[in-house]
Amino acid sequence: MNKTNKFGALSRLSLVAASALLSACSSFQSKPAAPETPPAVVSSVTEAPPVVTAKMSAARAQLSQMVALQDRLYRIAGPLLINNADLCRTQARSLLGFTAKNKYSYTGEFVDAAQAVLNYGDRLEVASVLSGSGAARAGLRKGDALIAANGKVLPVGPNAESLAAAILGPLASSSQSLDLTVARGGSNQQLKVPITRACAFKIDIGNSDNINAYSDGQRVMITRGMVNFAQSDEAIAYVLAKDIAHNVLGHAAITKQAYTVGSIIDNLVAVRPDLSMLIGTSGVKPMPQDLDGAADHLSLYMVARAGYSVEGARAFWQRLAAQYPATVLNGYVAVHPATAYRMGVIDKTVAEIRSKQAGKRPLVP
Template sequence: MMKGLLIPICLTACALTACAPVTQRPQVDDKAVAEEARKQSELALQDLAEDQTRLFRISYPILARGADLCADDFHPAIGIRHGNVQSVPKEMRDAAVRVLGLTDELQVIQVAAGSPAARAGLQARDVILAVDGKAIHAGERASDHFAELFAGAAKARNAVELKLRRATAEMTLGVEHERACAYPVLLHSSDVINAFADGRQVIVTRGMLRFIRDDLELAVVIGHELAHNSMGHIRKQMGNQFLGTLLDVLAASRGVNTQGLFGSAAGAVFSKDFEAEADYVGLYFTARGGYEVDKAPNFWRRMAAANPGGIQQRGFGASHPSTPERFLALEKIVEEIRAKTVAGRTLAPEIKP
C-alpha cells in the first residue's frame, strides 16, 4: 500500500523543486573543453589510421600473391596506399592535417613491405606530383586522377615513373608494377563483426578488426571474401540483373543485427555450397599470402562461439555449412595445403575435371 503512494508523492516533490542536482561539482572552462575535443578527434583519427594500416598491410600481399587465382580480375599494382586530406571523413580533417600532415596534394600514406614501391624506395609521406610526366590534380579527385594516370602508364610499360617530393627535395623514381587481384579491401566503420564481398571489392568492418586476434585471423577473413569474388559467387547466386551485397561471416548464424549496414540486400546470404567453396579457395589465398594456415579452422570456431545460434548439426534447413561441419572440412583443406607445400607444388585449389 505504502509503496503505491510513495511514487506519486515523490514525483510531485520533484516537479516542485525541478529535481536540480544538489552537489557542488568542479567546473570546466570552455577553452579546456575545446582542447579536449581536439585531442579526442586526434585519437579517433589515429585509431582509424591504425585500422586502415593494418588492413592494407595484411591484404596487399594476399591480393598480389593470389593474382593467379583471380582469373581475369587482376590489375597492375605497386603496393601503396595513397590519399590526401579529402580522403579523410570531414569531421576528422583538421586532425588529419595536424597528425598526419595531410594537405590537398596526394601523398603516399603506406608502402607494403616487399612490394615494388618498397623496392623502388617510396616512403610514406612522399607527395606524388606526377605519373610519367603528367601532373596529378590536387584536391577532391586526386586519388582517382592518380589511379587513371597510373593505369594508363602501366598498360604501356612494365615500370612507371613517379615524380615525388620528399620534405623539400623533388625526385623521380622508376617503379615496376606487379599483378594483384583487382578487388580492393576496404574498411567499414560499422562495429558489427562482419566482412563481405560484393563482386568488386571486399569490405571488412572495424568490429571485425576488434574481434580478430592476430594477423592470421584477418588473413583468413580476407581470403574467404576474396574467394567469393574470384569464384563469381555474387553473379552466380543473384543473377546479372541484381548485383547486390550478400551478408557474410556472421550471416552464418542468421538473426543477426546488421544495424542497417547492408541496406536492402540484408537477408540475402550465400548458399551453403558457395560458403564451403569460399572456405576452400579462401585458405589458398591465405596460404599464398605467406600464412601458416594450420590454426585457421580455429577462427571459425571462435566465430561460432561468438554466435552460438549458428552452431547446428548438419542438415536441418541449414543453407550454411554448420560450424562443426565447417571446422572439420577446414581441417581437411589445411591437410591438402600442407601436403602441397611439403611437396613444393603450386598452391592452387583443385578444380573438377
C-alpha cells in the same frame, strides 16, 4: 548514397586495388598537364591551427584509430593479393601498389583531423604502400608527396584523386614500371616503381563494432569489430582470404546479393555510418553451404601461398562460431551458418595443403 562521403583511408585513388584505379581511368576524359619541371613541395599546412574543440578532438582520435587499422589491413592483405594473382584470373590487374590521399579525401571536421593528424594539404601524399609490391621494393614511403609520373605533373586540390587516377591508370596498364617524382624531406626524388600484378580487390575497414566481413564481387570489407576479435595477423588473413575467395568465385552474383552487400559496404566505410541499417540481418541471406565450402577451400590455398599458416584456421572459425553463433544478428556466423560443413571442408583442405607442401608440389587448388 553519396559515395564521395567515405572514410578517407579508402579514397578514390586506391592504387592497391585496380577496381579503384583502372576503372576510374575509363570514366575521366580530362587531359593531363603537359610535361614540365616538377615543382618543389612546400609545407602541406600553411594556415594557423584552429582552436581545438571537443568535437575536433574526437574526430582526430577516430581518424587516427581507423587509419592505423587500415594500414594493418593493407599490410596483411599484400601477400594475399600479390601471391594469388594467378588464382584471381580475370580479376587480376597491373597495379602501382600504393594509396594516395590529400585533405579533400575527408569531409567536415575530418578535414581538420587530416591536416592535424596526418599533415595533409592540397597535394596527394602516399597513405600506404602494399607490402611486397613494386612500390615497396622501389622505396616509396608513407608521406611521400606525389609530384609527377613519367614527366606528367600530378594534380592538386579537391579533384586531385580522380584526375591523378586518369593519368596513372593508363601508365600502370601499359608499361612495366613508372618513373615517379616525389617530394621527401624538402627535396624531390626520382623513383622507378615496377608495376605489380595482383588481385584487383579493394580492401576496406568497416567503421562498426559488429563482428563481420563482407564482399560484393569487387571489394572486401572487414569490420573493426572483426579485427578486434581476430587479434592476430594470421586470423585476419583467414577472414580476408575467405572474402577474396568469395569474390573470385563470383558468389555475390550467384546469390544475387551484390547490391545489398555493396550498400552495406558503402555505408560502413563512411565517416559516420548509419548503424540503423544493421537491423535484423541487414537483408543479407545466409550463404549456401556449398558456396561457403568452396570459398573455404580456395581461401586456405591463398593463405598458404601468401606465407601464412593454415594450421590455426579450424580453431579460429570454431572460436568465432562458439562465441558469436548464428543467433547473433549482424554477425559473421549468422550469414555463414554451416559451421559443421565448413569444418569438414577445412580439415580436408588443410590435409591437401600439408601433403603438397611435404611433396614440394605446387599449391594449386
